Amino acid sequence: MPLLKKVACFLARYSEGLRLAVQHGPRSGRVCEYACHNEPQGNGVLGRLIDQVFLRSRAWDGLRQRVGTTKALVAEVVGGRRAAQQSTMILDIAAGTARYLREFAREQGGDDLIIAAHDRDPREVVLGRELVAAEGLSNFTFAVGDATDHSSYLTSRDPDIILAVGLFACLQLDAAARTVMQLSFTHLNPGGCFICTTLTGAHARDPDAFGARPAVRSPETIAAWLRETGFVRIDQCFSQPQGFAVIGWKPVS
Numbered sequence: 001m002p003l004l005k006k007v008a009c010f011l012a013r014y015s016e017g018l019r020l021a022v023q024h025g026p027r028s029g030r031v032c033e034y035a036c037h038n039e040p041q042g043n044g045v046l047g048r049l050i051d052q053v054f055l056r057s058r059a060w061d062g063l064r065q066r067v068g069t070t071k072a073l074v075a076e077v078v079g080g081r082r083a084a085q086q087s088t089m090i091l092d093i094a095a096g097t098a099r100y101l102r103e104f105a106r107e108q109g110g111d112d113l114i115i116a117a118h119d120r121d122p123r124e125v126v127l128g129r130e131l132v133a134a135e136g137l138s139n140f141t142f143a144v145g146d147a148t149d150h151s152s153y154l155t156s157r158d159p160d161i162i163l164a165v166g167l168f169a170c171l172q173l174d175a176a177a178r179t180v181m182q183l184s185f186t187h188l189n190p191g192g193c194f195i196c197t198t199l200t201g202a203h204a205r206d207p208d209a210f211g212a213r214p215a216v217r218s219p220e221t222i223a224a225w226l227r228e229t230g231f232v233r234i235d236q237c238f239s240q241p242q243g244f245a246v247i248g249w250k251p252v253s
């Protein structure tokens with residue numbers, strides 16, 4: 001067992017965050033939800049101090065910022081559609097527990113909004129279903145799906161917004177990322193919006209506390225691929241430290 005993992009297992013008896021990370025995996029939905037909640041818990045004063053250090057890590061700070069910026073982007077697009085008296089179908093193709101969409105649905109949901117959250121990990125889907133049920137969110141479903149598979153884009157109606165948030169950092173092969181773009185373009189309604197995120201720069205290459213290295217691509221590279229796929233009106237904005245959201249639109253005709 002690597003030394004860092006041994007240390008994490010030892011400290012897990014004190015820190016709730018590390019306990020969850022050791023039990024469920026550092027990138028699991030349960031750990032991400034705990035990090036977003038951001039309230040240190042642990043065994044005694046020492047445990048809470050250790051947990052506070054865990055929650056202050058660069059990775060969790062970036063995650064919390066990405067949740068906020070993604071929610072704001074979705075709110076802007078949905079707000080524009082509501083102003084035009086249009087309902088909205090959102091498909092998240094690598095959702096995890098879809099924290100940003102659940103927060104948006106709680107704050108600005110309505111009968112004109114349908115959300116489908118897909119993830120390849122059945123454990124995330126089960127947790128997502130538990131969370132939306134506990135939060136009383138209607139028209140919000142979770143299902144197992146692979147973002148590189150055509151069938152995972154099939155929903156009750158063609159989506160108006162497709163999200164690929166945090167996905168490209170997990171896809172080491174450029175061909176896989178471009179497959180996601182092509183499938184999203186194919187299944188979006190005309191005039192629909194594709195929102196994705198990417199990590200860039202040396203800072204983002206540093207391994208996280210558990211040794212995982214994200215794929216790093218510039219927003220200019222992502223934008224160029226989107227244009228080649230057929231998307232128009234490409235734009236980018238801050239998502240998190242060393243991270244950008246890139247947005248593209250499917251032409252109306």
